[in-house]
Amino acid sequence: MTSLEEVRRRVEMDAESRGYKLNPDSYFLNDLLEGLRTNEERYGYPSCPCRYATGIFDLDKDIICPCDYRDIDVEEFGACYCGLFVSKEVYEGKKKLQPVPERRPSKLIERALSGRTTKEPAHEVKKEERVMEAIDGMKFWYCKQCGYVAFREEPPYICPICKAKREAFAEIYLSVFAKG
Amino acid sequence: MKIQKVPGNNKKHKVFVYALSTCAWCKKTKQFLKDKDVEYEYVDVDLLSKEDLEKVKAEITSRGVPLQFPLIIIDDKVMITGFREDQINGALA
Ligand code: SF4
Numbered sequence: 001m002t003s004l005e006e007v008r009r010r011v012e013m014d015a016e017s018r019g020y021k022l023n024p025d026s027y028f029l030n031d032l033l034e035g036l037r038t039n040e041e042r043y044g045y046p047s048c049p050c051r052y053a054t055g056i057f058d059l060d061k062d063i064i065c066p067c068d069y070r071d072i073d074v075e076e077f078g079a080c081y082c083g084l085f086v087s088k089e090v091y092e093g094k095k096k097l098q099p100v101p102e103r104r105p106s107k108l109i110e111r112a113l114s115g116r117t118t119k120e121p122a123h124e125v126k127k128e129e130r131v132m133e134a135i136d137g138m139k140f141w142y143c144k145q146c147g148y149v150a151f152r153e154e155p156p157y158i159c160p161i162c163k164a165k166r167e168a169f170a171e172i173y174l175s176v177f178a179k180g
Numbered sequence: 181m182k183i184q185k186v187p188g189n190n191k192k193h194k195v196f197v198y199a200l201s202t203c204a205w206c207k208k209t210k211q212f213l214k215d216k217d218v219e220y221e222y223v224d225v226d227l228l229s230k231e232d233l234e235k236v237k238a239e240i241t242s243r244g245v246p247l248q249f250p251l252i253i254i255d256d257k258v259m260i261t262g263f264r265e266d267q268i269n270g271a272l273a
Pocket of ligand 1: 050068
């Protein structure tokens with residue numbers, strides 16, 4: 001069982017490494033840490049406490065804390081969707097913490113709430129097809145500024161390494177040859 | 181479906197909250213209503229059975245609002261997504 005202190009330490013370390021602060025309201029912060037711990041116990045990973053999760057990794061992977069939307073939300077609103085990670089201005093009370101609009105695409109939310117994965121039921125496929133199916137909408141993206149490579153449906157909002165904006169990402173085209 | 185009722189002396193409006201048990205903004209919303217002594221009902225959507233979840237999902241989408249929490253419904257017509265204090269206060273006035 002993960003303890004609340006472990007969750008707190010993990011989140012603190014993450015905030016520090018990115019130059020963020022944690023929510024200064026200790027009750028609010030505790031509720032969020034509890035939520036993360038509950039979700040980790042329930043699903044096996046700390047999915048976002050303020051979003052509906054399915055327990056199916058493929059449907060939840062964009063909302064595992066820190067979620068894909070955090071960096072851009074802290075930059076734009078001074079806080080992530082939950083208000084766990086905040087900017088220095090919000091932390092110091094120079095900017096008021098407001099509810100942050102949901103950035104997660106509604107098609108992902110609906111997909112999660114209906115519990116559907118995009119995978120088709122297994123059937124006989126040629127090897128080549130199987131390779132394509134495994135990729136399932138996923139693409140390689142590289143950051144033109146620092147070379148960081150991500151494998152996901154959409155490019156990251158901000159490069160986690162050099163903080164370049166989404167526009168700096170370009171798709172890498174790969175051809176896969178399957179033998180046999 | 182497990183709908184929780186929180187008693188209060190202010191019964192002027194019918195208040196219903198769709199929430200997640202893990203969500204801090206939802207908790208804040210519940211506490212806010214409690215502090216104002218507003219009677220309300222809520223359901224924690226993350227604790228529902230699959231069947232009930234389907235019902236809730238259909239209900240929320242049929243109202244044309246996003247599937248986000250907390251969702252506060254006042255008198256069956258005012259719908260507020262998120263803990264927007266001013267909006268909630270306005271609708272409860
Ligand atoms: S919104 Fe904040 S708390 Fe929620 S998953 Fe993203 S970073 Fe974590």
